[in-house]
Amino acid sequence: MAASKSVGIRLERKKDASLLNWNLKKTYSPExxxxxxxxxxxxxxxxxxxxxxxxxxxxxxxxxxxxxxxxxxxxxxxxxxxxxxxxxxxxxxxxQGRAEPKSAPVVWEVRKGWEQISAGEFMMTCQHLGLVTTDLSSEPVHAKVKKNAAARTLIVNCCEPEPYITCEQVLLLSHPVEILKGAELLRKALGAEKILFAFEECNFEVGELIKSKIFFLKWDHAEARAVPALYPQGLEKLLLQNWFPGKEDQAVAFPASTVFAIYEAVAHQKPFxxxxxxxxxxxxxxxxxxxxxxxxxxxxxxxxxxxxxxxxxxxxxxxxxxxxxxxxxxxxxxxxxxxxxxxxxxxVKEDPEEPCLRCNLCVDKCPVGISPVMITLAADHGEFGIAAISGAEACIECGNCGYVCPSKRPMLKKIRAAKEGLKTHRIRETAARHG
Ligand code: SF4
Ligand code: SF4
Structure with missing residues:
Protein backbone atom coordinates (compact mmCIF):
# COMPACT_ATOMS: atom_id res chain seq x y z
CA MET A 1 0.00 0.00 0.00
CA ALA A 2 2.06 2.98 -1.20
CA ALA A 3 1.23 6.60 -0.52
CA SER A 4 1.23 8.60 -3.71
CA LYS A 5 2.89 11.97 -3.50
CA SER A 6 0.80 15.10 -3.89
CA VAL A 7 -2.44 13.29 -4.69
CA GLY A 8 -5.38 15.50 -3.90
CA ILE A 9 -8.02 17.94 -5.00
CA ARG A 10 -7.77 21.66 -5.60
CA LEU A 11 -10.58 23.07 -3.47
CA GLU A 12 -12.04 26.56 -3.34
CA ARG A 13 -10.34 27.96 -0.20
CA LYS A 14 -13.11 30.22 1.15
CA LYS A 15 -10.71 31.73 3.69
CA ASP A 16 -10.83 35.40 2.72
CA ALA A 17 -13.91 36.28 4.76
CA SER A 18 -12.39 35.26 8.10
CA LEU A 19 -9.04 36.84 7.17
CA LEU A 20 -10.63 40.30 6.82
CA ASN A 21 -10.58 40.42 10.64
CA TRP A 22 -7.23 38.75 11.15
CA ASN A 23 -6.03 40.77 14.16
CA LEU A 24 -6.40 38.71 17.32
CA LYS A 25 -8.34 40.37 20.12
CA LYS A 26 -8.45 39.31 23.76
CA THR A 27 -10.37 36.13 24.52
CA TYR A 28 -14.14 36.24 24.14
CA SER A 29 -15.73 35.59 27.54
CA PRO A 30 -19.06 33.71 27.36
CA GLU A 31 -21.51 33.79 30.28
CA GLN A 96 -21.43 30.17 35.30
CA GLY A 97 -19.55 33.44 34.78
CA ARG A 98 -19.53 35.90 37.62
CA ALA A 99 -21.80 38.93 37.43
CA GLU A 100 -20.11 42.36 37.43
CA PRO A 101 -17.64 43.41 38.71
CA LYS A 102 -15.59 40.88 36.75
CA SER A 103 -12.27 39.71 38.14
CA ALA A 104 -9.15 41.40 36.79
CA PRO A 105 -7.69 39.75 33.67
CA VAL A 106 -5.01 37.23 34.52
CA VAL A 107 -1.48 38.31 33.60
CA TRP A 108 0.88 35.37 33.20
CA GLU A 109 4.39 36.33 34.34
CA VAL A 110 7.47 35.41 32.33
CA ARG A 111 9.36 32.68 34.10
CA LYS A 112 13.12 33.18 34.53
CA GLY A 113 15.41 30.78 32.69
CA TRP A 114 12.56 29.06 30.86
CA GLU A 115 14.68 28.53 27.75
CA GLN A 116 17.00 26.19 29.69
CA ILE A 117 14.23 23.95 31.03
CA SER A 118 15.21 20.24 31.24
CA ALA A 119 13.30 17.56 29.31
CA GLY A 120 11.89 16.17 32.59
CA GLU A 121 10.66 19.59 33.70
CA PHE A 122 9.17 20.16 30.24
CA MET A 123 7.14 16.97 30.50
CA MET A 124 5.91 17.85 33.99
CA THR A 125 4.95 21.36 32.88
CA CYS A 126 2.97 20.01 29.91
CA GLN A 127 1.13 17.50 32.08
CA HIS A 128 0.40 19.86 34.98
CA LEU A 129 -0.69 22.73 32.74
CA GLY A 130 -3.10 20.55 30.77
CA LEU A 131 -1.45 20.60 27.36
CA VAL A 132 -3.03 18.44 24.69
CA THR A 133 -2.63 18.63 20.92
CA THR A 134 -5.01 20.98 19.13
CA ASP A 135 -6.11 18.43 16.54
CA LEU A 136 -8.97 15.96 16.74
CA SER A 137 -6.81 13.39 18.56
CA SER A 138 -6.24 15.87 21.48
CA GLU A 139 -3.38 13.71 22.65
CA PRO A 140 -1.59 14.81 25.84
CA VAL A 141 1.62 16.55 24.71
CA HIS A 142 3.86 14.83 27.29
CA ALA A 143 2.54 11.41 26.22
CA LYS A 144 3.12 12.19 22.52
CA VAL A 145 6.68 13.39 23.24
CA LYS A 146 7.40 10.21 25.22
CA LYS A 147 5.97 8.02 22.46
CA ASN A 148 8.13 9.71 19.81
CA ALA A 149 11.50 9.56 21.55
CA ALA A 150 13.04 8.14 18.33
CA ALA A 151 12.05 11.20 16.25
CA ARG A 152 15.00 13.04 14.74
CA THR A 153 12.85 15.73 13.10
CA LEU A 154 10.06 17.85 14.53
CA ILE A 155 7.51 19.00 11.95
CA VAL A 156 5.52 22.09 12.95
CA ASN A 157 2.36 21.79 10.92
CA CYS A 158 1.28 25.25 9.75
CA CYS A 159 -1.15 23.89 7.12
CA GLU A 160 -4.94 24.12 7.10
CA PRO A 161 -5.91 22.10 4.07
CA GLU A 162 -9.68 22.41 4.60
CA PRO A 163 -11.71 25.38 3.28
CA TYR A 164 -12.77 28.18 5.69
CA ILE A 165 -10.22 27.36 8.44
CA THR A 166 -7.69 30.13 9.13
CA CYS A 167 -6.90 29.82 12.84
CA GLU A 168 -3.35 28.49 12.38
CA GLN A 169 -2.59 31.11 9.73
CA VAL A 170 -3.83 33.97 11.93
CA LEU A 171 -1.85 32.68 14.92
CA LEU A 172 1.32 32.34 12.83
CA LEU A 173 0.96 35.87 11.45
CA SER A 174 0.32 37.24 14.97
CA HIS A 175 2.88 35.27 17.01
CA PRO A 176 5.62 33.85 14.75
CA VAL A 177 8.46 34.27 17.25
CA GLU A 178 6.55 32.61 20.07
CA ILE A 179 5.81 29.65 17.78
CA LEU A 180 9.48 29.36 16.84
CA LYS A 181 10.49 29.45 20.51
CA GLY A 182 7.84 26.85 21.39
CA ALA A 183 9.18 24.65 18.57
CA GLU A 184 12.72 24.92 19.95
CA LEU A 185 11.51 23.87 23.43
CA LEU A 186 9.70 20.92 21.89
CA ARG A 187 12.70 19.94 19.74
CA LYS A 188 14.96 19.86 22.79
CA ALA A 189 12.45 17.81 24.81
CA LEU A 190 12.17 15.30 21.96
CA GLY A 191 15.94 15.21 21.52
CA ALA A 192 15.35 15.90 17.79
CA GLU A 193 17.98 17.45 15.52
CA LYS A 194 15.88 19.44 13.11
CA ILE A 195 12.68 21.49 12.87
CA LEU A 196 10.65 21.62 9.63
CA PHE A 197 7.88 24.21 9.40
CA ALA A 198 5.34 22.91 6.86
CA PHE A 199 3.20 25.57 5.17
CA GLU A 200 0.88 25.47 2.16
CA GLU A 201 2.47 26.91 -0.98
CA CYS A 202 -0.44 29.34 -1.39
CA ASN A 203 0.29 30.73 2.12
CA PHE A 204 3.53 32.29 0.98
CA GLU A 205 3.25 35.16 3.51
CA VAL A 206 3.38 32.61 6.35
CA GLY A 207 6.32 30.83 4.69
CA GLU A 208 8.22 34.10 4.16
CA LEU A 209 7.56 35.22 7.74
CA ILE A 210 8.85 31.95 9.21
CA LYS A 211 11.88 31.98 6.90
CA SER A 212 12.74 35.55 7.94
CA LYS A 213 12.51 34.67 11.65
CA ILE A 214 14.68 31.57 11.17
CA PHE A 215 17.24 33.77 9.40
CA PHE A 216 17.07 36.39 12.17
CA LEU A 217 17.60 33.74 14.88
CA LYS A 218 20.50 32.24 12.85
CA TRP A 219 19.07 28.72 13.21
CA ASP A 220 20.70 26.30 10.82
CA HIS A 221 18.69 23.41 12.29
CA ALA A 222 15.34 24.83 11.09
CA GLU A 223 13.74 25.12 7.67
CA ALA A 224 10.38 26.23 6.24
CA ARG A 225 9.10 23.91 3.51
CA ALA A 226 6.07 24.32 1.22
CA VAL A 227 3.35 21.70 0.77
CA PRO A 228 1.28 21.55 -2.47
CA ALA A 229 -2.05 23.39 -2.09
CA LEU A 230 -3.97 20.21 -2.81
CA TYR A 231 -6.45 18.84 -0.31
CA PRO A 232 -5.61 16.90 1.91
CA GLN A 233 -1.84 17.47 1.58
CA GLY A 234 -0.75 19.04 4.84
CA LEU A 235 -2.47 16.56 7.13
CA GLU A 236 -0.03 15.13 9.65
CA LYS A 237 -0.07 11.59 8.34
CA LEU A 238 0.60 12.68 4.76
CA LEU A 239 3.45 14.98 5.79
CA LEU A 240 5.12 12.05 7.50
CA GLN A 241 4.44 9.63 4.63
CA ASN A 242 5.58 12.02 1.91
CA TRP A 243 8.63 13.51 3.61
CA PHE A 244 9.85 10.42 5.47
CA PRO A 245 8.66 7.46 3.37
CA GLY A 246 9.27 4.23 5.25
CA LYS A 247 10.85 6.16 8.15
CA GLU A 248 7.76 7.78 9.64
CA ASP A 249 8.97 6.98 13.17
CA GLN A 250 11.94 9.32 12.64
CA ALA A 251 9.70 12.40 12.57
CA VAL A 252 6.77 13.70 14.56
CA ALA A 253 4.34 16.51 13.72
CA PHE A 254 2.58 18.97 16.03
CA PRO A 255 0.12 21.71 14.97
CA ALA A 256 1.51 25.26 15.19
CA SER A 257 -1.23 26.19 17.70
CA THR A 258 -0.09 23.38 20.03
CA VAL A 259 3.47 24.67 19.75
CA PHE A 260 2.23 28.15 20.69
CA ALA A 261 0.43 26.71 23.75
CA ILE A 262 3.70 24.98 24.73
CA TYR A 263 5.52 28.32 24.58
CA GLU A 264 2.87 29.97 26.77
CA ALA A 265 2.95 27.13 29.30
CA VAL A 266 6.74 26.99 29.64
CA ALA A 267 7.57 30.70 29.33
CA HIS A 268 4.52 32.12 31.18
CA GLN A 269 3.20 29.10 33.13
CA LYS A 270 -0.17 29.62 31.45
CA PRO A 271 -2.47 26.58 31.64
CA PHE A 272 -4.20 25.34 28.49
CA VAL A 348 -24.40 21.62 1.93
CA LYS A 349 -27.19 20.29 -0.27
CA GLU A 350 -26.82 16.53 -0.61
CA ASP A 351 -28.00 14.80 -3.79
CA PRO A 352 -29.59 11.36 -3.43
CA GLU A 353 -27.15 8.46 -3.52
CA GLU A 354 -26.96 6.51 -6.82
CA PRO A 355 -25.44 3.05 -7.38
CA CYS A 356 -21.66 2.85 -7.81
CA LEU A 357 -20.53 3.27 -11.44
CA ARG A 358 -17.16 1.54 -10.87
CA CYS A 359 -15.49 4.58 -12.35
CA ASN A 360 -12.53 4.34 -9.92
CA LEU A 361 -12.37 8.12 -9.47
CA CYS A 362 -12.36 7.65 -5.68
CA VAL A 363 -9.36 5.30 -5.96
CA ASP A 364 -7.46 7.81 -8.12
CA LYS A 365 -8.00 10.62 -5.60
CA CYS A 366 -7.32 8.67 -2.41
CA PRO A 367 -4.09 10.10 -0.93
CA VAL A 368 -3.19 6.94 0.97
CA GLY A 369 -3.61 4.56 -1.96
CA ILE A 370 -6.44 2.38 -0.64
CA SER A 371 -9.70 1.37 -2.32
CA PRO A 372 -12.59 3.50 -1.04
CA VAL A 373 -15.04 1.80 -3.40
CA MET A 374 -14.23 -1.70 -2.08
CA ILE A 375 -14.39 -0.52 1.56
CA THR A 376 -17.79 1.12 1.12
CA LEU A 377 -19.31 -1.73 -0.89
CA ALA A 378 -18.04 -4.16 1.77
CA ALA A 379 -19.51 -1.92 4.50
CA ASP A 380 -22.88 -1.90 2.71
CA HIS A 381 -22.96 -5.69 3.01
CA GLY A 382 -21.47 -5.92 6.53
CA GLU A 383 -18.34 -7.63 5.09
CA PHE A 384 -15.87 -6.09 7.52
CA GLY A 385 -13.09 -8.57 6.76
CA ILE A 386 -13.11 -7.34 3.11
CA ALA A 387 -13.19 -3.73 4.33
CA ALA A 388 -10.03 -4.47 6.36
CA ILE A 389 -8.25 -6.12 3.40
CA SER A 390 -9.20 -3.09 1.26
CA GLY A 391 -7.39 -0.78 3.71
CA ALA A 392 -10.20 0.65 5.89
CA GLU A 393 -7.87 1.12 8.86
CA ALA A 394 -5.37 3.14 6.81
CA CYS A 395 -8.05 5.69 5.84
CA ILE A 396 -7.23 9.17 7.17
CA GLU A 397 -10.89 10.29 6.78
CA CYS A 398 -10.06 13.15 4.43
CA GLY A 399 -13.36 12.92 2.50
CA ASN A 400 -11.77 13.13 -0.99
CA CYS A 401 -13.53 9.98 -2.20
CA GLY A 402 -17.00 11.33 -1.36
CA TYR A 403 -16.18 14.70 -2.92
CA VAL A 404 -15.30 13.21 -6.32
CA CYS A 405 -17.89 10.42 -6.41
CA PRO A 406 -20.29 11.08 -9.34
CA SER A 407 -22.89 8.83 -7.69
CA LYS A 408 -22.91 11.03 -4.58
CA ARG A 409 -22.30 8.06 -2.32
CA PRO A 410 -21.72 9.18 1.31
CA MET A 411 -18.29 7.58 1.33
CA LEU A 412 -16.91 9.00 4.58
CA LYS A 413 -20.01 8.02 6.51
CA LYS A 414 -19.76 4.48 5.13
CA ILE A 415 -16.02 4.26 5.83
CA ARG A 416 -16.50 5.44 9.43
CA ALA A 417 -19.24 2.82 9.81
CA ALA A 418 -16.86 0.19 8.34
CA LYS A 419 -14.18 1.13 10.88
CA GLU A 420 -16.66 0.87 13.76
CA GLY A 421 -17.97 -2.45 12.40
CA LEU A 422 -14.41 -3.70 12.06
CA LYS A 423 -13.66 -2.93 15.73
CA THR A 424 -16.69 -4.96 16.85
CA HIS A 425 -15.79 -7.72 14.35
CA ARG A 426 -12.27 -7.98 15.83
CA ILE A 427 -13.55 -8.00 19.44
CA ARG A 428 -15.91 -10.86 18.51
CA GLU A 429 -13.10 -12.74 16.72
CA THR A 430 -10.80 -12.40 19.77
CA ALA A 431 -13.59 -13.49 22.14
CA ALA A 432 -14.32 -16.54 19.94
CA ARG A 433 -10.60 -17.49 19.89
CA HIS A 434 -10.38 -17.34 23.68
CA GLY A 435 -13.70 -18.62 24.36
S1 SF4 B 1 -11.57 9.36 3.14
FE1 SF4 B 1 -10.17 7.63 3.35
S2 SF4 B 1 -10.66 6.28 1.64
FE2 SF4 B 1 -11.55 8.31 1.19
S3 SF4 B 1 -9.98 9.34 -0.01
FE3 SF4 B 1 -9.63 9.92 2.13
S4 SF4 B 1 -8.15 8.43 2.88
FE4 SF4 B 1 -8.97 7.60 0.96
S1 SF4 C 1 -16.17 7.32 -7.32
FE1 SF4 C 1 -18.19 6.63 -6.63
S2 SF4 C 1 -19.08 5.71 -8.44
FE2 SF4 C 1 -16.90 5.89 -8.85
S3 SF4 C 1 -16.04 3.90 -8.17
FE3 SF4 C 1 -15.88 5.29 -6.47
S4 SF4 C 1 -17.74 4.86 -5.29
FE4 SF4 C 1 -18.11 4.07 -7.31
Missing part, protein backbone atom coordinates in the same frame (compact mmCIF):
# COMPACT_ATOMS: atom_id res chain seq x y z
CA UNK A 32 -21.14 30.08 30.78
CA UNK A 33 -18.72 27.32 29.83
CA UNK A 34 -19.11 23.56 30.07
CA UNK A 35 -15.48 22.45 30.30
CA UNK A 36 -15.03 18.95 28.88
CA UNK A 37 -13.13 16.61 31.20
CA UNK A 38 -10.91 14.01 29.68
CA UNK A 39 -11.51 10.36 30.22
CA UNK A 40 -9.03 9.58 33.02
CA UNK A 41 -9.42 12.86 34.90
CA UNK A 42 -11.44 13.45 38.05
CA UNK A 43 -13.10 16.76 39.09
CA UNK A 44 -11.49 18.49 42.08
CA UNK A 45 -14.21 21.16 42.47
CA UNK A 46 -17.84 20.89 43.62
CA UNK A 47 -21.08 22.58 42.62
CA UNK A 48 -21.33 25.94 44.38
CA UNK A 49 -17.55 26.50 44.48
CA UNK A 50 -16.07 29.70 43.01
CA UNK A 51 -13.25 29.35 40.50
CA UNK A 52 -10.87 31.78 38.83
CA UNK A 53 -9.75 31.88 35.21
CA UNK A 54 -6.92 29.36 34.93
CA UNK A 55 -7.88 27.48 38.11
CA UNK A 56 -7.53 23.72 38.22
CA UNK A 57 -10.89 21.93 38.06
CA UNK A 58 -9.87 18.31 37.41
CA UNK A 59 -6.84 16.16 38.11
CA UNK A 60 -5.47 13.26 36.10
CA UNK A 61 -6.07 9.73 37.36
CA UNK A 62 -3.36 8.25 35.18
CA UNK A 63 0.23 9.38 34.48
CA UNK A 64 -0.49 9.73 30.76
CA UNK A 65 -3.38 12.15 31.40
CA UNK A 66 -3.42 15.90 32.11
CA UNK A 67 -4.88 18.44 34.52
CA UNK A 68 -7.95 20.44 33.35
CA UNK A 69 -8.47 24.18 33.97
CA UNK A 70 -11.40 26.64 33.92
CA UNK A 71 -11.37 29.20 31.11
CA UNK A 72 -13.56 31.77 32.86
CA UNK A 73 -14.04 32.96 36.45
CA UNK A 74 -17.37 32.08 38.06
CA UNK A 75 -19.29 29.50 40.03
CA UNK A 76 -19.38 25.79 39.37
CA UNK A 77 -23.08 25.01 38.90
CA UNK A 78 -23.03 21.42 37.68
CA UNK A 79 -20.81 18.43 36.94
CA UNK A 80 -22.70 16.22 34.52
CA UNK A 81 -22.54 14.11 31.36
CA UNK A 82 -23.06 15.98 28.09
CA UNK A 83 -22.63 15.19 24.37
CA UNK A 84 -19.41 16.47 22.77
CA UNK A 85 -19.01 17.49 19.11
CA UNK A 86 -17.68 14.06 18.10
CA UNK A 87 -20.93 12.44 19.28
CA UNK A 88 -19.37 10.93 22.41
CA UNK A 89 -20.78 11.46 25.91
CA UNK A 90 -18.31 13.17 28.24
CA UNK A 91 -18.27 14.61 31.75
CA UNK A 92 -18.19 18.41 31.86
CA UNK A 93 -17.84 21.00 34.62
CA UNK A 94 -20.25 23.90 34.11
CA UNK A 95 -18.94 27.29 35.24
CA UNK A 273 -7.79 26.50 28.88
CA UNK A 274 -8.49 28.31 25.61
CA UNK A 275 -7.75 27.84 21.94
CA UNK A 276 -7.96 29.77 18.70
CA UNK A 277 -11.01 28.80 16.62
CA UNK A 278 -12.25 29.93 13.20
CA UNK A 279 -15.93 30.83 13.34
CA UNK A 280 -17.02 30.97 9.71
CA UNK A 281 -19.28 29.91 6.89
CA UNK A 282 -21.53 32.00 4.67
CA UNK A 283 -24.19 32.46 7.39
CA UNK A 284 -21.94 34.20 9.96
CA UNK A 285 -22.16 38.01 10.18
CA UNK A 286 -18.49 38.61 11.02
CA UNK A 287 -16.41 35.48 10.34
CA UNK A 288 -13.03 35.48 12.08
CA UNK A 289 -10.50 33.42 14.02
CA UNK A 290 -10.59 34.23 17.72
CA UNK A 291 -9.66 32.93 21.17
CA UNK A 292 -12.43 30.96 22.86
CA UNK A 293 -12.30 29.33 26.32
CA UNK A 294 -12.67 25.55 26.12
CA UNK A 295 -16.27 24.69 26.91
CA UNK A 296 -17.78 27.69 25.07
CA UNK A 297 -20.95 26.51 23.33
CA UNK A 298 -21.16 26.61 19.53
CA UNK A 299 -24.09 29.00 20.01
CA UNK A 300 -21.88 31.43 21.97
CA UNK A 301 -19.08 31.02 19.41
CA UNK A 302 -21.48 32.35 16.74
CA UNK A 303 -22.62 35.09 19.12
CA UNK A 304 -18.96 36.18 19.51
CA UNK A 305 -18.98 36.87 15.76
CA UNK A 306 -22.22 38.87 15.83
CA UNK A 307 -24.43 35.86 15.17
CA UNK A 308 -25.89 34.71 11.87
CA UNK A 309 -27.51 36.73 9.09
CA UNK A 310 -29.53 33.71 7.94
CA UNK A 311 -30.42 30.41 9.56
CA UNK A 312 -27.70 27.83 8.74
CA UNK A 313 -28.78 24.59 7.12
CA UNK A 314 -25.89 22.75 8.73
CA UNK A 315 -23.49 23.39 11.62
CA UNK A 316 -20.13 21.67 11.25
CA UNK A 317 -17.15 21.28 13.54
CA UNK A 318 -13.92 21.75 11.54
CA UNK A 319 -13.85 21.70 7.75
CA UNK A 320 -16.63 20.75 5.34
CA UNK A 321 -14.59 17.83 3.88
CA UNK A 322 -13.86 15.80 7.00
CA UNK A 323 -15.73 17.76 9.67
CA UNK A 324 -18.54 16.52 11.88
CA UNK A 325 -22.12 17.79 11.47
CA UNK A 326 -23.70 19.14 14.67
CA UNK A 327 -27.37 18.93 15.58
CA UNK A 328 -26.95 20.55 19.00
CA UNK A 329 -25.74 24.16 19.25
CA UNK A 330 -24.90 23.66 22.95
CA UNK A 331 -21.98 21.29 22.33
CA UNK A 332 -18.74 22.69 23.76
CA UNK A 333 -15.61 23.88 21.98
CA UNK A 334 -12.95 21.26 22.75
CA UNK A 335 -9.18 21.14 22.25
CA UNK A 336 -9.84 19.57 18.82
CA UNK A 337 -12.24 22.28 17.61
CA UNK A 338 -10.38 24.24 14.93
CA UNK A 339 -13.56 25.66 13.39
CA UNK A 340 -17.25 26.22 14.01
CA UNK A 341 -18.98 26.61 10.63
CA UNK A 342 -22.53 27.77 9.89
CA UNK A 343 -23.24 26.69 6.32
CA UNK A 344 -26.23 27.57 4.11
CA UNK A 345 -28.39 25.18 2.10
CA UNK A 346 -26.75 25.79 -1.28
CA UNK A 347 -23.35 24.77 0.11
Missing amino acids: KVRVPLRCGSRPCVRAGEHVQTGQKIAEPDRPEEVTVYAGIAGTVTEIASIPDPTGATITAVTV YERIVTVGGECVVEPRSLWLPLGTSFRDALHACKGVMREPDKMVMNGPMAGIAQADMNVPVTAGTAAVLALPKEI
